[in-house]
Amino acid sequence: MPRNSTRVVRVGTVVFGGGHPIVVQSMCATKTQDVAATAAQAEQLRQAGAGIVRIAVDSHKDADALREIRERTEANLSVDLQENYRLVTEVAPFxxxxxxxxxxxxxxQPQxxxxxxxxxxxEVAARYxxxxxxxxxxxxxDPAKRDKFPPEDKISPMLESAFEHCELLDxxxxxxxxxxxKDSDPRLVVELNRRFAAVRPDVPLHLGVTEAGMPPEGILKTRAALVPLLASGIGDTIRVSLTLPNERKHEEVLAGRQIVEDVLAGRVTVEPWIPxxxxxxxxxxxxxVENAAFVELAEKVRELTAYAADYPITIAVMGCRVNGPGETDDADLGxxxxxxxVNLKRGPISLGSFTYDEILPRLKQELDSLIAERGGASSGRVMTPAEGADASPLL
Known part of the structure; x- marks a missing residue:
């Protein structure tokens, strides 16, 4: 398999880039402050084949838990910093x-x-x-980048942000x-990474489809993006991001390993992902995730909306305030x-908050309304993809 000749990066006991084997990674779904559960899941993911295991740290208490988690697992740990960049001083030693x-x-600290x-x-990362x-x-x-380009151009702001940060680090x-x-659309993931690699072939790339969803659809979406990229030499680490209950989290790793094995074996034909x-x-x-019912809710949304399978509509189900508000904006219903x-949105417009018992009937009401507005009945008639969207496949 051809590989881009990127620089080498070391993460604990694994090395990627520079022609080294592709590293599969995953992320703990347990509460970080539950030290025993998080350490156990990190070990479970490591034993399933995860070269790197990511943990979310959003508070000082989360950071305090890392010391003991570090002592209880042999996994190569990565921390996911979100809003408080200064927490890096507390987590980097572990x-x-x-x-x-x-x-x-x-x-x-917006100032x-x-x-x-x-x-x-x-500076902190280098020290440790x-x-x-x-x-x-x-x-x-990055809002400064997003505002420079027309709303329909999702690629340019992301690329410019990535290039700018690479230049500063260099x-x-x-x-x-x-x-x-990362994007939830496999076609954009392919385009983004191909264009980045053409300009910065020296920088290792971590590949994934964000919010890919539940299996098997989430695995098919991820394969549609990762297989063509890996087959052309782009990508050094990967993650299959699936909505799963905690006890099945290792399935992300198994799916990722299968993708790598298929590409290495020359099995690069994938089922096209068709919008x-x-x-x-x-x-x-x-x-x-702020309520464990999120995973069950996602499953119920899939079951509830099965009658609309052939309508060109996107429904996003997000598990927390970090990803929820912004990453539902592009969905028809979020x-x-x-x-x-559960906060319900129609595009970027909020429709209010509903209990977990109330949300599904209201979602169906909005879905039926949306279908009717686009010229189809709420059930019975199948709208063809050509009636509402570009039906061209990814591959």
Whole structure:
């Protein structure tokens, strides 16, 4: 298999880039402060074949838990920083890699330039020999970049953000980093990573389809993006981001290993992902989920909306406030879950908050209304993909 000749990055006991084997990773879905459960799941993922295991840290208490988690697992640990970049000082001594999102650097201390925040993160990471991942995500793009381009251009803001952060890290002399460019649309994931690799072939890439959803659909979406990229030499680490209950979290790793094995064996024909049908986007279960009912709700949404399978409608189901508000904006109907209520949106417009018992009937009401507005009855008549969307396949 051809491989892009990227620089080498070390994360604990694994090395990727520079022609080294592709590393499969996953993320704990347990609450970080539940040390026993998180350490046990990290070990479960490691034993399933995860070279890197990511853990969310959103508070000082989460950071305090890392010390003991580190003592209880042999996994190479990565921490996912979101809004408080300064937590890097508390977590870096106990992990091998830190992921930050350029679009989230603005939430905490907005008066501090983002360049100073990245410099701070890089200095701490270098002190403790941690690698970095610049994680650019479709639903939380740097607002300064997003506003420069027309709304229909989702690719340019993400690429410009990634290039800008790479240039800064290079100027700082920090080279132990990789980049990820993720979207819930496999076609955009392919385009984003191909265009990035054409300009910066030296930077290792972490591949994935964000909010891929539930299996088997989530695996098919991920294969549609990752197989063509890996087969052309692009990608050094991967994750299959699936909505799963905690006890099945290791299935992400198994699916990722299967994708790598298939590409290595030359099995690079994938089932095309065709837009124009009902598309349920749901984020991978992680420790930020504010109510365990989120996973069950995602399953119920899939069952409830089965009658609309051939309508070109996207429904997003998000598990927390970090991803929920922004990453449901592009969906026709979006749900993001809090501890007691589910927030319902139609595009970027909020329709209110509903209990977990109330949300499904209201969702169906909005779905029927949307179908009727687009010229189809709520059930019975099948709308062809050509009536509402581009039906061209990815491959």
């Amino acid at each position: 992990v091998n890699k830190v992921r930050y999102n350029p679009g989230h650097l603005y939430h905490h 501090v330039p983002w360049q100073d925040k990245v410099r701070f993160i890089a 020999e941690c690698a970095l991942r610049v994680g650019v995500n479709c639903g939380s793009v 100027r700082l002399g920090f080279t132990q980093y990789c980049v990820s460019l 124009g049908r009902l598309n349920i986007v749901s984020c991978p279960s992680c420790s930020r 749900l993001w879950c809090g501890p007691r209520y």
